[in-house]
Amino acid sequence: MKKLPFYLAALFIILSCEDDYDESQASISEDLNYGMEEIQQTERYTDYGENAFIKTVDQAISTFSVDADGASYANTRRFIELGQKPPTAAVRIEEFLNYFTFDYPEPSNNETISINSEITSCPWTENHYLMRLGMKGLSIPESEIPDANYVFLIDVSGSMGSPEKLELLKTGFKLMVDEMRDTDKIAIVTYAGNAAVLLQSTFGDEKNKIKAAIDQLGSGGSTAGAEGILTAYEIAENNYIPNGNNRIILGSDGDFNVGPSTTHELVELVEEKRDNGIYLTVLGVGSGNLNDSSMEQIANKGNGNYEYIDKLEQLKKVFIHEKGKFYAVAKDAKIQISFNTDIVDSYRLIGYENRSLNEDDFVDDTVDAGEIGSGQTITALYEIIIKDNTPNSSVGIFDFRYKKPNTEESRPLSLTIANSSTSIGESSDNMKFATGVAAFGLLMKDSEFKGNASKDMILELIENSLGADEFGYRTEFRELVSSIEN
Incomplete structure (x- = not known):
C-alpha cells in the first residue's frame, strides 16, 4: 500500500487538530482518498451469500432482525472513489438501504416505532414485484x-x-x-x-x-x-x-x-x-x-x-x-412477514442474509435483535412473484416486535399489506429511491438476481426521488453511481 505524500499527510493532521472545519476543508479530504492506487487485499470480510427465492407453499413466513448499520455503503464508496470495485463479500445491501433516511411517518399512539409498506413493479425482472417495508424510530428533540x-x-x-x-x-x-x-x-x-x-x-x-x-x-x-x-x-x-x-x-x-x-x-x-x-x-x-x-x-x-x-x-x-x-428508541426489533399463499408464489428478501431468525424467535423476548435510534429509518425490500388471476385480498401481514428502552417485554405492531401495486414510475419517492439503492447493491455484488439492473436504470430511478436531501447524501449517491462503468 502506498503512503500518503508527506505534504498531504501533514495537511490532514493539521485539519484533524482543528475544533471546527468548513466545507472547503471537507472537500480537500475528499480529494486525498488516502493517496492510494489500490487497496491491499488483506482486508477481512465474511461472504454470507444471497437469499434465494422461497416458495410460499414450502415456507410462508419470513423472519429477520432489523439492521441499523450503514458501514457497507460507506466502505463501498471508498473502493469506488479509489477506482476499484468492492469485494462482493463487502457488499451488504441492507446497509446500503439503511445508510439513507427515508420520509416515513412518525410513530403515534405512545409507540416509538412506526411501520409502513408499499408494492410496485420490479424494474430489473419482468413480471416480478418489489415489496418495501419501512420503519421509523421516534424523533426526540x-x-x-x-x-x-x-x-x-x-x-x-x-x-x-x-x-x-x-x-x-x-x-x-x-x-x-x-x-x-x-x-x-x-x-x-x-x-x-x-x-x-x-x-x-x-x-x-x-x-x-x-x-x-x-x-x-x-x-x-x-x-x-x-x-x-x-x-x-x-x-x-x-x-x-x-x-x-x-x-x-x-x-x-x-x-x-x-x-x-x-x-x-x-x-x-x-x-x-x-x-x-x-x-x-x-x-x-x-x-x-x-x-x-x-x-x-x-x-x-x-x-x-x-x-x-x-x-x-x-x-x-x-x-x-x-x-x-x-440514542436507541427501540431494541431487539424484529420483522415477520406472513405471506398469503393464495396470492404470493415465492419471495426473496434482498439483503439481511446474516440477520435471519427462526419463526419462533419472533415472539421470544430472550432472543437478541437489532436496535433503532431516534429519528432513524430502516428499510427492507422483498422481490416477490405473484400468482396469476389472484383474488383481491392481502399479500400478507407485516408484524413487528420491539422493546422500548429500559424494558424487557416486547410490543407488537401489525400491518396488513394490500394486494395493490403501482408501476415503479408511479410509486412514491421512497420506493423509487430504495429501489435504485438496492439495484446499485445488486450490481456491486454482481448478484445472480440482478436481472436487467444497470447504471442507467439506477440514475433514472433516483433522478426525481432525491427529496429535500438536506445534507446532500442522496445527491452524492447519484454522483457515485454516475462515476461507475456501465
Whole structure:
C-alpha cells in the first residue's frame, strides 16, 4: 500500500487538530482518498451469500432482525472513489438501504416505532414485484434525550498510525465533544498492548479538558481489543445512568491480535455484556488490514450499530447530522412477514442474509435483535412473484416486535399489506429511491438476481426521488453511481 505524500499527510493532521472545519476543508479530504492506487487485499470480510427465492407453499413466513448499520455503503464508496470495485463479500445491501433516511411517518399512539409498506413493479425482472417495508424510530428533540454516559474506546495500536485512521477518529470525537450538553459525560479508554483509562468520566462543561485528552492520542504497539472492551464496559457500568443514554463508541480498524482476538471470542465477550443496558457503536476506519467481518459482528451482537468512516463528511454525518442514532428508541426489533399463499408464489428478501431468525424467535423476548435510534429509518425490500388471476385480498401481514428502552417485554405492531401495486414510475419517492439503492447493491455484488439492473436504470430511478436531501447524501449517491462503468 502506498503512503500518503508527506505534504498531504501533514495537511490532514493539521485539519484533524482543528475544533471546527468548513466545507472547503471537507472537500480537500475528499480529494486525498488516502493517496492510494489500490487497496491491499488483506482486508477481512465474511461472504454470507444471497437469499434465494422461497416458495410460499414450502415456507410462508419470513423472519429477520432489523439492521441499523450503514458501514457497507460507506466502505463501498471508498473502493469506488479509489477506482476499484468492492469485494462482493463487502457488499451488504441492507446497509446500503439503511445508510439513507427515508420520509416515513412518525410513530403515534405512545409507540416509538412506526411501520409502513408499499408494492410496485420490479424494474430489473419482468413480471416480478418489489415489496418495501419501512420503519421509523421516534424523533426526540435533543433537549428531551436522557443524559449520556459515553465511553470512547479508541484503538491506538501501531496499525492505527496512518492519518486516515487515528487522526480521523480524533477529529470525529472532538466533533462529538462539541455536541455534548453540560450534563452529558465522556470517559476515554485506549488500548494497544494493554488497555488504559486516558480520561475518567468527565462532564460536558469541561470540553477543553476532554479535547486536550483526545489530542494526546498517539499510536504504537499491538492490539489487545478484548481488554479494551472489558475496561470500557467497566467504566460505563461504574458511571451508569439509570434510564439514561449509556453507550460505548469503539473506533478501530479491527486488527485485534492480543488476548481473545477471534471474531467468535469477541462476540462472546460483548454478548455477555449486552444485557446490562449499555449499547455499543463500532466505527471502522482505514484500509489494508480492515477487519470488517469482526467489527460488524461485534456491533450486531453488542446491542449497537456499525459505521465506516472514510472522510470528514462521513464524520459530520455520524457525529452531528445523525447523532440521534446514538440514542436507541427501540431494541431487539424484529420483522415477520406472513405471506398469503393464495396470492404470493415465492419471495426473496434482498439483503439481511446474516440477520435471519427462526419463526419462533419472533415472539421470544430472550432472543437478541437489532436496535433503532431516534429519528432513524430502516428499510427492507422483498422481490416477490405473484400468482396469476389472484383474488383481491392481502399479500400478507407485516408484524413487528420491539422493546422500548429500559424494558424487557416486547410490543407488537401489525400491518396488513394490500394486494395493490403501482408501476415503479408511479410509486412514491421512497420506493423509487430504495429501489435504485438496492439495484446499485445488486450490481456491486454482481448478484445472480440482478436481472436487467444497470447504471442507467439506477440514475433514472433516483433522478426525481432525491427529496429535500438536506445534507446532500442522496445527491452524492447519484454522483457515485454516475462515476461507475456501465
